[in-house]
Amino acid sequence: MDRFIKVYFDLGLKHKEIVCILEERHGYNLSIRQLIRILHVHGFYRYKNSTDVMTVAEFIMHEQRFSGTMHVYRWMYYKLKCRGIRARKEEVRLLMRVLDPNSVDLR
Structure with a gap:
């Protein structure tokens, strides 16, 4: 179980x-x-065991650099989740705003 x-x-x-x-x-x-x-x-917590912010930021920068498309934060959150990287949606949104403000403004 x-x-x-x-x-x-x-x-x-x-x-x-x-x-x-x-x-x-x-x-x-x-x-x-x-x-x-x-x-x-068993130590399963939604937000207590979240991944380091720098790891999340590095993943976001890597995805933005190599995919060539502008991602909305929900899609980026989903990609993080699929890779086993735990982060809050709000954290992802704020990081995307800091890392690529022009793309966020264009959207």
Whole structure:
């Protein structure tokens, strides 16, 4: 069960969604509070274990340099998430504003 919880948590699903999927697909009946306890026991936190800001900034600069397209912050957030880099959307938005203000203004 812990393996399923980690997979769904890493996908970014909300607690309620994880509980519903665990019940419907895997037959585990948990409350949201039980799920939160399990997550905390295993050290899974949404924002506590976020990646260093410099790592996020380097990834954003690399993507902007080599892709050649202007990304909106939501798309960049998704790319970060796919690479296993944890950052808040607001953090990504602010970094993109600092790193490439002209592109942000054009959008």
